[in-house]
Amino acid sequence: MNKPILEIQNLxxxxxxxxxVVGAIKDISFNLAAGETLGIVGESGSGKSVTSLAVIxxxxxTAKVTGNILFNNPRISQESYVNLL
Ligand SMILES: Nc1ncnc2c1ncn2[C@@H]1O[C@H](COP(=O)(O)OP(=O)(O)OP(=O)(O)O)[C@@H](O)[C@H]1O
Ligand SMILES: [Mg+2]
Structure with missing residues (x-):
């Protein structure tokens, strides 16, 4: 598999x-390589939107986020997105 450009670890x-306390998603991990497409499937309320919103x-x-989101390797925190824009 190609080197991942996006790594989601234990999100x-x-x-x-x-x-x-509403647990929206628990311990989600996946990788994506450049050019790959990932579909997220699940019943209503299973956390598809929360997962996607966390990544971007x-x-x-108010959301409490744990785990790692790595884009091109550095860990990006919720606070650091503004630096990517
Ligand atoms: N801002 C919020 N405050 C509290 N709970 C939330 C919030 N946003 C989402 N949730 C909860 O997180 C869980 C996951 O919701 P999410 O919207 O990610 O589901 P979904 O898979 O996208 O559903 P759908 O298919 O209906 O779009 C649900 O239990 C939802 O009620
Ligand atoms: Mg949704």
Whole structure:
């Protein structure tokens, strides 16, 4: 397999709400090489949008994100997306 351009490692997202903590996605890992396409399939509420929004840094600021998102190798945090634009 070609060297991955995007690496998602053990990605989890939780949303603290008034009454509980909503676990939206838990321990997701995948790699993508340049030019590859990945389809994400799952029932409503399974976390497809939350996964995608986490990768592009567009989750609400209340979201608690753990794990690693690596693009071209450096780890990018939610705070550092602005530096990529
Ligand atoms: N801002 C938020 N605050 C609290 N919970 C949220 C928030 N956004 C998403 N969730 C919860 O995270 C989980 C995953 O939702 P997500 O929207 O990623 O599902 P989905 O797979 O995209 O569903 P659909 O097929 O309906 O688009 C759901 O339980 C959802 O209620
Ligand atoms: Mg969705």
């Amino acid at each position: 989890s997202v939780e949303f603290p709400t008034k009454n509980e 840094g567009l989750l609400p600021t």
